[in-house]
Amino acid sequence: xxxxxxxxxxxxxxxxxxxxxxxxxxxxxxxxxxxxxxxxxxxxxxxxxxxxxxxxxxxxxxxxxxxxxxxxxxxxxxxxxxxxxxxxxxxxxxxxxxxxxxxxxxxxxxxxxxxxxxxxxxxxxxxxxxxxxxxxxxxxxxxxxxxxxxxxxxxxxxxxxxxxxxxxxxxxxxxxxxxxxxx
Amino acid sequence: xxxxxxxxxxxxxxxxxxxxxxxxxxxxxxxxxxxxxxxxxxxxxxxxxxxxxxxxxxxxxxxxxxxxxxxxxxxxxxxxxxxxxxxxxxxxxxxxxxxxxxxxxxxxxxxxxxxxxxxxxxxxxxxxxxxxxxxxxxxxxxxxxxxxxxxxxxxxxxxxxxxxxxxxxxxxxxxxxxxxxxxxxxxxxxxxxxxxxxxxxxxxxxxxxxxxxxxxxxxxxxxxxxxxxxxxxxxxxxxxxxxxxxxxxxxxxxxxxxxxxxxxxxxxxxxxxxxxxxxxxxxxxxxxxxxxxxxxxxxxxxxxxxxxxxxxxxxxxxxxxxxxxxxxxxxxxxxxxxxxxxxxxxxxxxxxxxxxxxxxxxxxxxxxxxxxxxxxxxxxxxxxxxxxxxxxxxxxxxxxxxxxxxxxxxxxxxxxxxxxxxxxxxxxxxxxxxxxxxxxxxxxxxxxxxxxxxxxxxxxxxxxxxxx
Numbered sequence: 001x002x003x004x005x006x007x008x009x010x011x012x013x014x015x016x017x018x019x020x021x022x023x024x025x026x027x028x029x030x031x032x033x034x035x036x037x038x039x040x041x042x043x044x045x046x047x048x049x050x051x052x053x054x055x056x057x058x059x060x061x062x063x064x065x066x067x068x069x070x071x072x073x074x075x076x077x078x079x080x081x082x083x084x085x086x087x088x089x090x091x092x093x094x095x096x097x098x099x100x101x102x103x104x105x106x107x108x109x110x111x112x113x114x115x116x117x118x119x120x121x122x123x124x125x126x127x128x129x130x131x132x133x134x135x136x137x138x139x140x141x142x143x144x145x146x147x148x149x150x151x152x153x154x155x156x157x158x159x160x161x162x163x164x165x166x167x168x169x170x171x172x173x174x175x176x177x178x179x180x181x182x183x
Numbered sequence: 184x185x186x187x188x189x190x191x192x193x194x195x196x197x198x199x200x201x202x203x204x205x206x207x208x209x210x211x212x213x214x215x216x217x218x219x220x221x222x223x224x225x226x227x228x229x230x231x232x233x234x235x236x237x238x239x240x241x242x243x244x245x246x247x248x249x250x251x252x253x254x255x256x257x258x259x260x261x262x263x264x265x266x267x268x269x270x271x272x273x274x275x276x277x278x279x280x281x282x283x284x285x286x287x288x289x290x291x292x293x294x295x296x297x298x299x300x301x302x303x304x305x306x307x308x309x310x311x312x313x314x315x316x317x318x319x320x321x322x323x324x325x326x327x328x329x330x331x332x333x334x335x336x337x338x339x340x341x342x343x344x345x346x347x348x349x350x351x352x353x354x355x356x357x358x359x360x361x362x363x364x365x366x367x368x369x370x371x372x373x374x375x376x377x378x379x380x381x382x383x384x385x386x387x388x389x390x391x392x393x394x395x396x397x398x399x400x401x402x403x404x405x406x407x408x409x410x411x412x413x414x415x416x417x418x419x420x421x422x423x424x425x426x427x428x429x430x431x432x433x434x435x436x437x438x439x440x441x442x443x444x445x446x447x448x449x450x451x452x453x454x455x456x457x458x459x460x461x462x463x464x465x466x467x468x469x470x471x472x473x474x475x476x477x478x479x480x481x482x483x484x485x486x487x488x489x490x491x492x493x494x495x496x497x498x499x500x501x502x503x504x505x506x507x508x509x510x511x512x513x514x515x516x517x518x519x520x521x522x523x524x525x526x527x528x529x530x531x532x533x534x535x536x537x538x539x540x541x542x543x544x545x546x547x548x549x550x551x552x553x554x555x556x557x558x559x560x561x562x563x564x565x566x567x568x569x570x571x572x573x574x575x576x577x578x579x580x581x582x583x584x585x586x587x588x589x590x591x592x593x594x595x596x597x598x599x600x601x602x603x604x605x606x607x608x609x610x611x612x613x614x615x616x617x618x619x620x621x622x623x624x625x626x627x628x629x630x631x632x633x634x635x636x637x638x639x640x641x642x643x644x645x646x647x648x649x650x651x
Binding site for chain 2: 022025026029030033034035036037038041051054055059062115116117119120122123141143167173174176177178180
């Protein structure tokens with residue numbers, strides 16, 4: 001019942017956005033900005049670039065919200081826009097791409113709580129241990145919380161491929177995740 | 184299996200928890216909205232975005248079908264065109280082959296055979312060399328042959344250059360006549376009227392069936408006239424014309440004769456000057472040899488000239504078998520792929536029905552093979568054999584003279600197989616030569632490859648559309 005209400009609310013918000021209601025869009029931005037940012041950050045390893053991507057993604061979403069079919073969940077659509085932005089950026093800037101590893105040192109921690117910094121570092125390390133494809137899959141599936149089909153659609157891969165990549169990634173992260181669950 | 188799945192689900196849940204716990208650690212700058220909001224002034228898209236179609240997306244769907252079928256039709260047209268061209272070329276290269284229609288009446292009432300070929304193949308497979316055609320220049324009436332062939336006289340103005348051509352013409356005709364004795368007289372009169380003679384005559388037979396064989400000689404220029412007149416005497420059962428060009432042999436003999444005569448003259452001169460008896464004897468011996476050589480050569484030349492000037496016609500006369508009526512007969516011209524194979528199978532077929540192959544002639548001209556067979560089968564098997572023969576290839580021409588007999592003799596009776604079949608096999612104009620087959624296969628392969636490429640491309644385009 002609650003879920004239905006939420007869905008209805010999101011549908012209403014989208015309808016309002018489609019009429020050009022900025023307040024409604026603000027609520028959308030605030031709801032999803034952090035998860036998008038985290039995704040972009042873990043994909044790029046750079047806070048500034050990640051923030052730029054999120055901004056571009058929201059701009060594109062605002063511009064094209066009229067084409068969004070209400071009744072569908074908004075998050076996968078937003079994540080898909082973001083992933084497209086990041087991937088196309090990575091493709092065009094492949095020669096100046098810096099690795100997640102390299103960014104660790106230069107990424108400023110800002111004034112975040114020490115615990116958050118530790119969590120981010122841990123996740124970044126976890127991500128480093130995966131291949132590019134596995135990282136994208138794991139991020140979208142577990143960090144952004146997309147379904148298998150949504151992840152496959154966002155990355156332009158077959159569901160079977162995503163499934164096997166997820167499986168292999170989880171095998172690799174098994175010990176880490178088990179330890180974390182125990183603690 | 185179930186455990187594995189549970190394990191995997193469990194692991195997924197744990198991973199979910201692991202990551203979700205850390206989502207909160209990622210927080211975008213607090214001023215994010217204030218940075219974003221001023222950029223929202225760009226106009227919103229209210230209508231669903233029209234994506235720019237890629238080439239493949241444009242191609243996919245009905246266009247793909249249209250383009251691939253157009254290409255297919257083009258490939259087929261090109262293949263058919265090349266086939267037609269090759270086929271046409273083959274036709275131009277083939278031997279001069281005429282049927283009765285090709286012997287046409289020329290201007291001024293003259294008749295001529297319009298061909299530049301070195302030989303003419305008649306529809307019944309008979310081959311007449313150019314030299315023989317030339318020898319027919321003085322024919323005044325239109326002779327006609329059995330099997331629906333008519334040779335019209337060739338006007339002297341249309342005659343070919345035949346200076347010195349030496350051709351021996353021979354023919355054999357089998358005629359069915361009502362009365363053999365009368366017919367023999369007629370043949371003798373014919374030979375004499377045409378300035379010829381009867382060389383040989385023999386007759387035999389019972390009361391039911393009589394027969395006679397005559398060998399007559401007629402001047403070469405009366406050869407076809409004689410054949411024509413012979414045909415009017417009865418029903419032609421079979422006819423065979425054979426010509427032999429001996430020009431080269433004739434020239435050789437003449438040269439040898441001249442040389443021998445020269446030698447004779449020289450020896451005569453030397454003999455006259457001889458002083459000693461031994462010389463005289465030696466020269467005389469040589470002279471004797473040379474003289475006998477001259478005589479021998481002269482004899483050969485005379486014989487050849489005689490053969491050339493006088494054509495031999497063998498006439499076989501017989502009465503129809505009583506009470507059995509006239510046997511059915513048929514002539515069939517079939518275009519086949521491999522003449523040799525078909526000839527062999529025809530022989531087998533005839534043997535299997537206890538028939539007789541009377542003659543079988545295979546000729547090869549300008550790369551095209553043809554065969555002419557005459558055979559006799561039992562009347563009961565006639566229809567079956569004709570049908571089977573017709574199935575050997577593409578029928579060009581078929582004539583059937585139905586039996587007039589009321590009584591079926593079958594294979595049981597004493598009557599020999601007498602249903603005559605004239606079969607002409609012509610090598611098909613090479614429609615399915617190796618080159619054609621190659622072209623067709625190549626065309627088909629190209630077509631299939633094109634369809635596969637376009638279909639694959641189209642599928643990719645469709646997928647993209649779907650994905651988009």
